[in-house]
Amino acid sequence: MTENNQLTIKFGGEGNIRIETLTDFLDHYKQVLYLINSELGYKAEDMIVEVSPPENGSFKIKIKSKYKDLILDKIGDLSVGVLLGLIAIISANINNDNITIERVNDLLEKRELMNKEVPKIVTNVYRNTAARQKIQQTFIIVNNDENITDLKIERNEKEFLNIDNSEFVKIIKSQSITELHKIQESDILTDEATLIIRTIHFEGQAKWAFIYRGYPIKASIKDSTFFEKLNNEAFRKGDLLKVILSRRRNFDEDLQTYIIDQSSYTIDKVLKHSSKIENQGRLNLQ
Known part of the structure; x- marks a missing residue:
């Protein structure tokens, strides 16, 4: 059985490598994986990174969820796919001036990395200066x-x-990152998302509760046109909302990665509402 949440790194050469090469290389990969995890909307502690002892010049990195939930367990597969995509576009000398989702998709298809979610996530993470710096540093190492x-x-x-x-x-030179740039203390991440309704609040400014990528969140809804539909449309627990979702990320100096502010989830616009009845038997969150 194949394990998509695992990759193998091999250093070529006849002699021994320096211990600092191994430890520094692994540390930078770990930090990139935390950045990817943050981009996916999870906390750093949701993910476990395991590394096998070096054998014949190689070691294996395995990513998995700390939880038994099958949906959350898939973050390992996706995180490794995004890491591979990032390394692939950087090794292909694609820089920040000419990166597009279409170009990333073409390159990853040629390498048989076919997960449809990966190109967009790779492009978003690549535009994060910290992620590019860390991968560039692995090549410097x-x-x-x-x-x-x-x-x-x-x-x-x-x-x-x-x-x-x-x-x-x-x-190294293709990335044009010769020194560490100042990392933003916080930023706002906005993208399209599918949410499962858990708790509905029709009055006041109370936040609705949702499941987002297998993870419970609460979000305020800023879309005034959506509230106009509440009088004419039935909403139930288990319904799906396709939305434009925003949340704030704060940079953690100790972990050297961005962490989602769990209190900052905001629905800027509701694009589509699908009832629970319509989606029974065909719900697919992958």
């Missing part, structure tokens, strides 16, 4: 170790990337 001749990345025992050390400097 391996470039500084003269014992490393190449870097290979595998998924499901199949080679995903094979980068010769002669390409390291070119990849």
